[in-house]
Amino acid sequence: MSGEQAARGVGSPGGNGDGRLSLGVAARLSRYLQVLTQARKMGRETISSQELAEYTHVNPTQIRRDLSAFGKFGKRGVGYSVESLIVEIRRILRTAGQHNIALLGAGHLGNAIASSDIFADHGFTVVAIFDSDPAKVGTDVGGKVVRHIDELDRVVKEEDIVVGVLAVPGGAAQQLADELVRAGVKIIFNYSDALLSVPPEVTVHTSSPAVDLLYALYFYLA
Amino acid sequence: MSGEQAARGVGSPGGNGDGRLSLGVAARLSRYLQVLTQARKMGRETISSQELAEYTHVNPTQIRRDLSAFGKFGKRGVGYSVESLIVEIRRILRTAGQHNIALLGAGHLGNAIASSDIFADHGFTVVAIFDSDPAKVGTDVGGKVVRHIDELDRVVKEEDIVVGVLAVPGGAAQQLADELVRAGVKIIFNYSDALLSVPPEVTVHTSSPAVDLLYALYFYLA
DNA sequence: TAGATTGTTAATCGATTAACAATC
DNA sequence: TAGATTGTTAATCGATTAACAATC
Numbered sequence: 279m280s281g282e283q284a285a286r287g288v289g290s291p292g293g294n295g296d297g298r299l300s301l302g303v304a305a306r307l308s309r310y311l312q313v314l315t316q317a318r319k320m321g322r323e324t325i326s327s328q329e330l331a332e333y334t335h336v337n338p339t340q341i342r343r344d345l346s347a348f349g350k351f352g353k354r355g356v357g358y359s360v361e362s363l364i365v366e367i368r369r370i371l372r373t374a375g376q377h378n379i380a381l382l383g384a385g386h387l388g389n390a391i392a393s394s395d396i397f398a399d400h401g402f403t404v405v406a407i408f409d410s411d412p413a414k415v416g417t418d419v420g421g422k423v424v425r426h427i428d429e430l431d432r433v434v435k436e437e438d439i440v441v442g443v444l445a446v447p448g449g450a451a452q453q454l455a456d457e458l459v460r461a462g463v464k465i466i467f468n469y470s471d472a473l474l475s476v477p478p479e480v481t482v483h484t485s486s487p488a489v490d491l492l493y494a495l496y497f498y499l500a
Numbered sequence: 501m502s503g504e505q506a507a508r509g510v511g512s513p514g515g516n517g518d519g520r521l522s523l524g525v526a527a528r529l530s531r532y533l534q535v536l537t538q539a540r541k542m543g544r545e546t547i548s549s550q551e552l553a554e555y556t557h558v559n560p561t562q563i564r565r566d567l568s569a570f571g572k573f574g575k576r577g578v579g580y581s582v583e584s585l586i587v588e589i590r591r592i593l594r595t596a597g598q599h600n601i602a603l604l605g606a607g608h609l610g611n612a613i614a615s616s617d618i619f620a621d622h623g624f625t626v627v628a629i630f631d632s633d634p635a636k637v638g639t640d641v642g643g644k645v646v647r648h649i650d651e652l653d654r655v656v657k658e659e660d661i662v663v664g665v666l667a668v669p670g671g672a673a674q675q676l677a678d679e680l681v682r683a684g685v686k687i688i689f690n691y692s693d694a695l696l697s698v699p700p701e702v703t704v705h706t707s708s709p710a711v712d713l714l715y716a717l718y719f720y721l722a
Numbered sequence: 723t724a725g726a727t728t729g730t731t732a733a734t735c736g737a738t739t740a741a742c743a744a745t746c
Numbered sequence: 747t748a749g750a751t752t753g754t755t756a757a758t759c760g761a762t763t764a765a766c767a768a769t770c
Contacts, residue, residue: 302761304718312711316695319670326727333695338727339763346729354728355770371718379713387612390667391709394609396693400710440720441713445612448541465716467709471618473538473555481716487613487689487707488622489534491601491663494687494703496526496593498662524737548751560751561739568753576752577746 299370306344307367309334314364315399326357368401377402378437380463382454383445384409384417384424387469391445392420405437410450427457434461441465448472455482521592528566529589531556536586537621548579590623599624600659602685604676605667606631606639606646609691613667614642627659632672649679656683663687670694677704 299307313333317325327345331338345351345358348370352358368374379397381388381404391397392404407424409415415426425433433439442458444451444466451472458466459480468474468484476482521529535555539547549567553560567573567580570592574580590596601619603610603626613619614626629646631637637648647655655661664680666673666688673694680688681702690696690706698704 299718300760304715308711308715308718309708311714312706312708313695316693316706319693320695328727337762339730339765340761342728343730343762350729352728353770354768355726357727371714372721373714373717377717385612386608386615390607390609390612394693396708397710397713399693400714402710402713441717464720465713467713471538471541471616471621473535473542481720483712483716484534484538485709485712486531486534486618488619488624489530490705490707491619491624491687491689492533492593492595492622493527493530494705495595495599495663496521496530498686498703499594522736550751559738561741561754562737564752565738565754572753574752575746576744577750579751 303344303347304371306334306336306340307371309336310341310344311364311367311371311400314360314367318360318364319399322360324353324357325360325363327352329357373401375401377441378405378439379403379441379443380405380430380434380437380439380458381407381443381445382409382427382430382458383469384411384414384419385445387445389419391443392422402441404443405439406433408433427454430457431461434458434463439463441467443467443469445469525566525569526593528556528558528562529593531558532563532566533586533589533593533622536582536589540582540586541621544582546575546579547582547585549574551579595623597623599663600627600661601625601663601665602627602652602656602659602661602680603629603665603667604631604649604652604680605691606633606636606641607667609667611641613665614644624663626665627661628655630655649676652679653683656680656685661685663689665689665691667691 310330313330327338327341330341348366351363351366379402381391384407388407392407397404404422407419407422408427408430409424410427414424417424440463442463444454446454448470451468451470452474455466455474455476459476464480466474466476466480466482468482474482532552535552549560549563552563571588573585573588601624603614606629610629614629619626626644629641629644630649630652631646632649636646639646662685664685666676668676670693673690673692674696677688677696677698681698686702688696688698688702688704690704696704
């Protein structure tokens with residue numbers, strides 16, 4: 279759970295990829311992809327709908343149903359090939375390519391993001407890191423040199439960046455969001471606690487671990 | 501979107517709090533709470549279902565519907581009081597109290613989590629930070645002294661910790677998850693890229709910013 | 723073969739939405 | 747009052763699930 283999308287679409291009954299996926303289907307396919315990517319890292323070659331269900335908390339019948347709408351990817355009695363299912367889902371989500379992202383903020387969170395491969399595993403490359411603190415500009419973070427915010431507009435255009443990640447304090451977030459929008463970024467990932475105002479064509483996704491935790495806690499306490 | 505829960509429940513038709521909330525309702529209420537908390541930080545006193553809808557991407561009619569199932573919290577022509585709606589939703593979610601969490605990993609991510617108030621804003625207190633690196637044990641992270649992993653079991657019991665946050669590399673995650681389970685933690689927040697195996701009574705929530713990003717990207721590309 | 727797991731159907735249930743009267 | 751926004755209804759649509767034949 280987290281802040282999501284406004285788009286809409288039913289998709290043809292067979293869901294063969296020429297129509298838009300429904301919000302629910304796209305969300306679930308993304309979840310399957312997450313688990314499959316982890317499973318691949320751990321050397322797994324096949325996985326059953328039952329196992330996928332345990333890790334995603336989605337009903338196994340629904341998983342088979344979701345997948346079979348796009349083709350017969352599984353082997354009866356065996357399960358799904360992890361590797362080929364990753365390829366299929368990426369194709370269905372049309373996110374098989376590489377996408378460039380800009381990271382704003384070179385503090386602890388920025389460092390953590392730049393150093394991990396959570397984004398790289400899914401085809402996202404952090405091509406630039408920005409900070410407004412002169413002491414940080416020029417330093418190395420996760421193998422990249424930190425640039426000054428003033429370069430944002432130029433770099434976004436040069437590197438064809440469509441996603442901006444805000445790993446900054448709440449007070450600086452709106453102004454930086456404005457600059458990302460001006461530079462042409464269409465998706466903003468907000469790790470700050472600010473409520474961001476953006477034009478309708480831009481999507482903001484606000485990360486909210488504490489809210490996810492509240493949600494999990496509800497079911498533990500109830 | 502992210503890995504979620506397995507619990508189930510319909511709740512009485514009026515949803516008056518004596519039954520369990522459905523998964524969807526609990527997830528949406530948590531989202532409203534996130535935005536309300538941000539709005540309060542920015543000094544907002546009231547908010548309309550229309551505004552809540554813009555920030556949460558949930559239909560405004562559904563928001564009014566969700567809330568009116570529990571009482572008449574709004575003022576026609578005005579909207580909802582931010583402050584009192586926060587109180588009401590916390591009551592409905594039964595998460596009004598304080599909850600103690602243990603943070604495992606004192607690297608960049610651990611530092612970022614310990615230093616931010618994303619958890620504190622929602623009633624979660626990081627009461628202990630652990631690391632296995634002797635060089636980190638004893639240092640100060642976000643105002644807390646880092647302890648050695650060996651103390652985990654004792655501290656979890658002493659401090660009544662129900663949530664463990666794994667901010668460690670994938671290779672160390674499963675072993676630490678096992679130790680959290682042994683110590684009695686019921687909810688594990690996993691920031692690593694490992695697939696964790698836990699007993700059925702324990703809930704694992706795996707954070708997946710890249711997957712959320714794929715999901716947002718789908719609607720941008722489609 | 724025997725066991726396991728997919729692909730698919732059919733039935734049910736909850737989510738979603740538009741519309742509008744009530745009322746602040 | 748006039749404008750705005752809630753609370754609520756009714757209709758539709760998609761999600762969910764159990765069950766099982768097909769088949770690896």
